[in-house]
Amino acid sequence: MTQVTIGGLSTATGVKIETIRYYERAGLISRPSRTSGNYRSYTPDDVARLRFIKRTRDLGFSLEEVRALLDIAAQEDRDCCEIDVLATKHLAEVDRKIADLTALRQQLSAMITSCRGGTVADCQILGAFQQD
Amino acid sequence: MTQVTIGGLSTATGVKIETIRYYERAGLISRPSRTSGNYRSYTPDDVARLRFIKRTRDLGFSLEEVRALLDIAAQEDRDCCEIDVLATKHLAEVDRKIADLTALRQQLSAMITSCRGGTVADCQILGAFQQD
DNA sequence: TATGCACCCTGTAGCAACTACAGACTCAAG
DNA sequence: CTTGAGTCTGTAGTTGCTACAGGGTGCATA
Numbered sequence: 236m237t238q239v240t241i242g243g244l245s246t247a248t249g250v251k252i253e254t255i256r257y258y259e260r261a262g263l264i265s266r267p268s269r270t271s272g273n274y275r276s277y278t279p280d281d282v283a284r285l286r287f288i289k290r291t292r293d294l295g296f297s298l299e300e301v302r303a304l305l306d307i308a309a310q311e312d313r314d315c316c317e318i319d320v321l322a323t324k325h326l327a328e329v330d331r332k333i334a335d336l337t338a339l340r341q342q343l344s345a346m347i348t349s350c351r352g353g354t355v356a357d358c359q360i361l362g363a364f365q366q367d
Numbered sequence: 368m369t370q371v372t373i374g375g376l377s378t379a380t381g382v383k384i385e386t387i388r389y390y391e392r393a394g395l396i397s398r399p400s401r402t403s404g405n406y407r408s409y410t411p412d413d414v415a416r417l418r419f420i421k422r423t424r425d426l427g428f429s430l431e432e433v434r435a436l437l438d439i440a441a442q443e444d445r446d447c448c449e450i451d452v453l454a455t456k457h458l459a460e461v462d463r464k465i466a467d468l469t470a471l472r473q474q475l476s477a478m479i480t481s482c483r484g485g486t487v488a489d490c491q492i493l494g495a496f497q498q499d
Numbered sequence: 500t501a502t503g504c505a506c507c508c509t510g511t512a513g514c515a516a517c518t519a520c521a522g523a524c525t526c527a528a529g
Numbered sequence: 530c531t532t533g534a535g536t537c538t539g540t541a542g543t544t545g546c547t548a549c550a551g552g553g554t555g556c557a558t559a
Contacts, residue, residue: 240506240507241506241507241508242505242506242507251546251547252507253546253547253548254545254546254547256508256509257545257546257547261545270554271554272507272508272553272554272555273507273508273553273554274506274507274508274554274555275507275508292545293471294471294474294475295468295471297544297545298544298545299544313486314486315482315486318482319479319482322475322478322479323479325475326472326475326476326479329468329471329472329475330472332468333465333468333469333472336427336461336464336465336468337465339425339426339427339461340458340461340462340465342426343426343454343457343458343461344458346454347451347454347455347458350447350450350451354445354446354447372535372536373535373536373537374534374535374536383517383518384535384536385517385518385519386516386517386518388537388538389516389517389518393516402525403525404524404525404526404536404537405524405525405536405537406525406526406535406536406537407536407537424516429515429516430515430516431515
């Protein structure tokens with residue numbers, strides 16, 4: 236049998252044990268069968284599912300979005316465009332974050348290059364924090 | 368007198384009332400004096416301090432970092448380079464985040480352009496989620 | 500057989516940084 | 530005098546984990 240316990244699932248997927256149990260509580264993965272000693276026992280399908288979850292999480296999807304993706308993926312004959320919609324929406328969010336961070340980076344670096352040393356009282360950076 | 372109540376402070380700074388009270392609990396701002404009716408009453412200095420906090424938060428500093436900045440800013444005769452250090456460190460973090468997001472964006476957009484429609488069963492995007 | 504030791508169990512509490520109530524009070528205008 | 534907006538305290542919820550505490554399990558080794 237290729238069943239694994241939670242530690243095996245953890246090393247197979249790179250998801251921490253505590254996090255796996257959290258996903259179970261959150262309903263992202265179903266409650267696995269148990270061994271005689273009450274250890275969780277996972278199938279290869281469970282491994283695949285958790286890999287999917289890990290990968291989507293790494294791509295920055297929220298657990299809510301992951302749930303939706305899993306939901307759609309479960310219905311094999313459904314139209315694929317719903318996934319495209321989700322992914323595209325997520326891409327737009329990522330683009331917005333990148334833009335925000337880039338603007339912020341710009342401000343921060345301008346602040347830093349304006350620093351000429353001296354005491355706190357006449358620090359250019361602190362001035363930049365306070366202006367409007 | 369130019370004292371304001373919490374609502375005034377909120378509109379003057381763009382920080383929500385609940386958040387102001389949270390900052391007070393967290394010790395980022397000191398407990399203000401109270402009116403006869405037990406309303407919080409803020410001075411212009413309080414407004415300036417909260418503006419400072421808001422701006423540094425908007426620049427992505429954590430509350431812990433904000434605390435450190437406020438601490439340094441309070442000692443006017445101290446050397447300014449500590450602030451430079453903090454800001455530079457923060458800039459490095461921002462750069463890392465931008466790099467991460469950009470890599471992620473790359474993957475996401477590759478996935479999306481690979482989609483040729485059809486049913487979920489042969490969806491390229493879902494395949495991308497599962498591979499590796 | 501005893502005894503380590505690694506692994507697993509449940510349940511709860513904590514983290515950041517807020518946000519959202521509930522239920523009561525205050526204050527100014529009409 | 531009432532109405533409505535503003536404020537008060539206190540507590541619980543959010544997201545996505547992470548970290549215990551205090552036990553049980555399973556296997557190898559002395």
